[in-house]
Amino acid sequence: MPGAPLPTVISANAISRRVRELGAEISTAYADREPVLALVLHGAFIFAADLARALTTAHQVESLALASYDGRESSGEVQVIKDLGCDISGRDVLIVEDIVDTGRTVSAALELLEYRGPRSIEVVTLLDKPSRRVVDVTPRWVGFEIEDIFVVGYGLDLDGRYRGLPYIANADALDLNGAP
Numbered sequence: 284m285p286g287a288p289l290p291t292v293i294s295a296n297a298i299s300r301r302v303r304e305l306g307a308e309i310s311t312a313y314a315d316r317e318p319v320l321a322l323v324l325h326g327a328f329i330f331a332a333d334l335a336r337a338l339t340t341a342h343q344v345e346s347l348a349l350a351s352y353d354g355r356e357s358s359g360e361v362q363v364i365k366d367l368g369c370d371i372s373g374r375d376v377l378i379v380e381d382i383v384d385t386g387r388t389v390s391a392a393l394e395l396l397e398y399r400g401p402r403s404i405e406v407v408t409l410l411d412k413p414s415r416r417v418v419d420v421t422p423r424w425v426g427f428e429i430e431d432i433f434v435v436g437y438g439l440d441l442d443g444r445y446r447g448l449p450y451i452a453n454a455d456a457l458d459l460n461g462a463p
């Protein structure tokens with residue numbers, strides 16, 4: 284990892300405790316069902332991997348990729364880069380997000396997937412920045428609410444860097460290329 288360690292916002296231990304709690308709550312909610320975890324690439328890949336292992340009930344893991352960000356700012360338009368690999372009609376779908384910021388990405392994912400006739404569709408996000416919301420969307424499960432700072436680590440990036448940090452760090456001190 285380049286440069287000095289970034290300021291910690293949420294420690295690896297706190298993340299792991301919270302992911303285990305979410306896993307237990309979600310397992311209860313989907314008891315006797317087999318939800319499709321629709322993980323939103325790339326940011327949610329680490330959260331989804333840990334969440335899947337915290338679930339005690341059967342589930343299927345699928346992914347989709349949407350793009351709306353360039354550096355730190357949402358472009359306002361969301362494009363589908365990669366779609367799910369299965370039919371979700373009649374299925375219970377759980378969208379797994381890294382962070383809900385303006386809400387544009389998750390509401391685009393909801394719109395795209397609702398159209399296909401799932402039995403139910405819910406959202407779990409590791410992080411939520413409610414103060415930044417532009418589109419009215421409320422995830423059913425939230426790991427942590429955070430203030431309006433740009434964060435990296437545990438899957439979240441700044442221009443492709445820092446995804447592998449095991450904790451959530453404040454990246455406001457970095458420049459737009461992710462350099463210190």
Ligand code: IMP
Pocket residue numbers: 323326351352357380381382383384385386387388389432433434435439440441
């Ligand atoms: P939204 O469409 O504005 O809600 O943004 C959602 C997407 O923007 C997330 O899935 C992330 O990929 C990215 N994003 C938003 N805030 C941050 C942040 O603080 N750090 C890293 N990525 C972010």
